[in-house]
Amino acid sequence: MGMTITEKILAVHAERDSVKPGELVSVKVDMVLGNDITAPVAIDQFRKTGAKEVFDPDRIALVPDHFAPNRDIASAEQCARQRDFAREQNIRHYFEVGRMGIEHCLLPEKGLVGPGEVIIGADSHTCTYGALGAFATGVGSTDMAAAMALGETWLRVPETMKFVYKGTLGKWVMGKDLILNTIGEIGVDGALYRAMEFTGEAIRSLSMDSRFTMANMAVEAGAKNGIIEPDETTMDYVRQRSDSDYGLFKSDPDAEYTAVFEFDVTGMEPQVAFPHSPENTRPISGVGTIRIDQAVIGSCTNGRMEDIRIAAEVMRGRRVHPHVRCLIFPGTQAIYLQAVREGLVEVFIEAGAMVSGPTCGPCLGGHMGVLSRGERCISTTNRNFVGRMGHPESEVFLANPAIAAASAILGRIASPEEL
Amino acid sequence: MAFRGTVWKFGDNVDTDVIIPARYLNSSDPAHLARHCMEDADPGFAPRVKPGDIVVGGKNFGCGSSREHAPMAIRAVGISCVIAESFARIFYRNSINIGLPVLEAPEAARDAQPGDTLEVDVDQGAIRNVTQRKEYRSASYPEFVQEIIRAGGLIEYVKTRLIKEGRADRNE
Numbered sequence: 001m002g003m004t005i006t007e008k009i010l011a012v013h014a015e016r017d018s019v020k021p022g023e024l025v026s027v028k029v030d031m032v033l034g035n036d037i038t039a040p041v042a043i044d045q046f047r048k049t050g051a052k053e054v055f056d057p058d059r060i061a062l063v064p065d066h067f068a069p070n071r072d073i074a075s076a077e078q079c080a081r082q083r084d085f086a087r088e089q090n091i092r093h094y095f096e097v098g099r100m101g102i103e104h105c106l107l108p109e110k111g112l113v114g115p116g117e118v119i120i121g122a123d124s125h126t127c128t129y130g131a132l133g134a135f136a137t138g139v140g141s142t143d144m145a146a147a148m149a150l151g152e153t154w155l156r157v158p159e160t161m162k163f164v165y166k167g168t169l170g171k172w173v174m175g176k177d178l179i180l181n182t183i184g185e186i187g188v189d190g191a192l193y194r195a196m197e198f199t200g201e202a203i204r205s206l207s208m209d210s211r212f213t214m215a216n217m218a219v220e221a222g223a224k225n226g227i228i229e230p231d232e233t234t235m236d237y238v239r240q241r242s243d244s245d246y247g248l249f250k251s252d253p254d255a256e257y258t259a260v261f262e263f264d265v266t267g268m269e270p271q272v273a274f275p276h277s278p279e280n281t282r283p284i285s286g287v288g289t290i291r292i293d294q295a296v297i298g299s300c301t302n303g304r305m306e307d308i309r310i311a312a313e314v315m316r317g318r319r320v321h322p323h324v325r326c327l328i329f330p331g332t333q334a335i336y337l338q339a340v341r342e343g344l345v346e347v348f349i350e351a352g353a354m355v356s357g358p359t360c361g362p363c364l365g366g367h368m369g370v371l372s373r374g375e376r377c378i379s380t381t382n383r384n385f386v387g388r389m390g391h392p393e394s395e396v397f398l399a400n401p402a403i404a405a406a407s408a409i410l411g412r413i414a415s416p417e418e419l
Numbered sequence: 420m421a422f423r424g425t426v427w428k429f430g431d432n433v434d435t436d437v438i439i440p441a442r443y444l445n446s447s448d449p450a451h452l453a454r455h456c457m458e459d460a461d462p463g464f465a466p467r468v469k470p471g472d473i474v475v476g477g478k479n480f481g482c483g484s485s486r487e488h489a490p491m492a493i494r495a496v497g498i499s500c501v502i503a504e505s506f507a508r509i510f511y512r513n514s515i516n517i518g519l520p521v522l523e524a525p526e527a528a529r530d531a532q533p534g535d536t537l538e539v540d541v542d543q544g545a546i547r548n549v550t551q552r553k554e555y556r557s558a559s560y561p562e563f564v565q566e567i568i569r570a571g572g573l574i575e576y577v578k579t580r581l582i583k584e585g586r587a588d589r590n591e
Binding site for chain 2: 024037038040041044045048049050051052066067071072074075078121122123124126138139140141142143145146149150154156188189192193219222224277364365366370383385386387388390392
């Protein structure tokens with residue numbers, strides 16, 4: 001019996017010839033990630049194990065991106081504990097404010113994660129790196145602590161669901177729309193405990209940035225990981241950032257899938273997820289008139305160069321609606337700089353939008369862009385749960401950056417076609 | 420481990436932002452987390468919950484963020500265990516790792532009503548709804564989970580292993 005790409009990666013890291021879904025394996029980890037909210041708890045737990053040193057200071061990444069630059073004194077204390085630990089343990093991949101980015105934009109950009117690797121992170125969107133053909137999954141702080149001590153983690157080998165996307169994407173339709181549409185079809189627990197493998201001609205035609213967006217939101221369907229087989233697009237991206245010798249795995253033709261879904265993306269419209277669940281999706285033509293108070297463009301889901309460029313294309317020469325606050329958050333300092341060099345920051349500022357350095361703050365109602373009672377926001381982020389961006393009676397609608405930008409201009413959820 | 424407590428019932432897809440809103444994650448102090456547990460779903464929950472009470476959820480309980488602060492908050496507010504139709508995987512793992520019992524028991528979760536009294540034997544996977552006079556079995560923990568529980572949690576498991584490998588002192 002053949003194996004899926006997920007099974008092959010786990011087998012190699014468990015030092016076995018093969019693994020089957022449902023088996024429990026101990027796997028070596030290539031990278032362990034934490035942020036300023038989850039790492040301090042992991043550091044406490046790490047101390048309790050009695051370990052003096054982390055298993056490998058070059059295989060741990062610590063990113064202060066959630067409440068940094070420090071939101072308040074308590075956040076400053078949390079960030080300080082992460083910083084002190086990084087210095088004590090000589091952790092090389094610690095990224096200070098000014099040199100950092102949103103973790104899931106930053107790690108791929110820096111070439112710290114790649115095809116065939118096993119990556120665990122104390123952040124649910126760690127599954128983003130599956131876009132590179134890695135096995136990447138989110139865990140909690142105690143799992144992060146154990147992995148920092150042992151260099152390995154326990155995993156149940158997941159069953160794999162295959163998602164085949166055929167056809168050609170229309171203008172203004174991106175990876176975000178494919179994944180929102182998929183979550184709308186299968187529901188927020190539709191892939192619970194499983195791997196989501198994305199494939200088909202429409203995936204092969206996607207940019208790396210759109211692929212990251214898709215893998216990023218696998219967790220919103222309950223999945224353990226999302227994954228895309230590496231191809232030339234993947235390898236072009238990887239070779240520009242790393243000279244590591246990665247393991248390239250592919251699913252066997254006779255690999256077993258627990259379910260196979262096929263989508264024809266030709267003619268698919270941009271999607272909008274209504275409050276308060278990423279599964280409440282509708283095509284943009286079925287949205288109706290929904291006035292908004294805020295538009296957020298950025299995050300680990302849609303803060304990459306492709307996203308910033310498409311938002312600027314929509315906003316160029318136009319003005320943000322007088323009743324709307326539009327916030328743009330490039331995913332990393334490098335993306336921010338590139339946006340400056342291409343004149344995109346100028347486009348946004350002239351349009352009346354605010355542009356900030358990278359932070360997760362607005363996505364989780366942490367800081368910058370918190371909503372008041374009754375306010376509505378269109379956002380390129382990944383979650384629209386109750387109270388996600390502020391007051392429990394506020395509402396978040398999820399969409400791609402072209403839709404968010406057009407909505408910022410028109411003051412209601414809209415397509416760029418209407419401009 | 421056996422518990423008797425009153426049911427606090429919630430629906431499907433209870434997410435980590437509802438369990439402990441991100442705005443409070445500038446601290447991981449259990450007392451601070453307990454004060455805000457379930458605040459956005461039921462502001463009366465944290466002030467009124469009694470030690471030993473039981474949270475019952477629907478499908479996909481604990482979906483969303485990887486924040487361990489979510490099971491920490493539930494434990495810190497005094498809840499003895501969580502019963503649900505199904506759990507989101509990171510929440511399930513985190514709960515086991517920090518010693519919050521979580522039982523997957525779809526029928527028991529569907530039948531339970533707010534205010535019912537439940538008796539739960541975690542080791543046997545037995546749930547008795549005292550109010551409705553009904554009995555249920557929960558899915559048994561996978562072997563690796565039992566191994567972690569026997570070790571006294573993941574940290575104890577790792578500690579034992581590090582001592583064996585000579586990488587940590589016995590007296591730590």
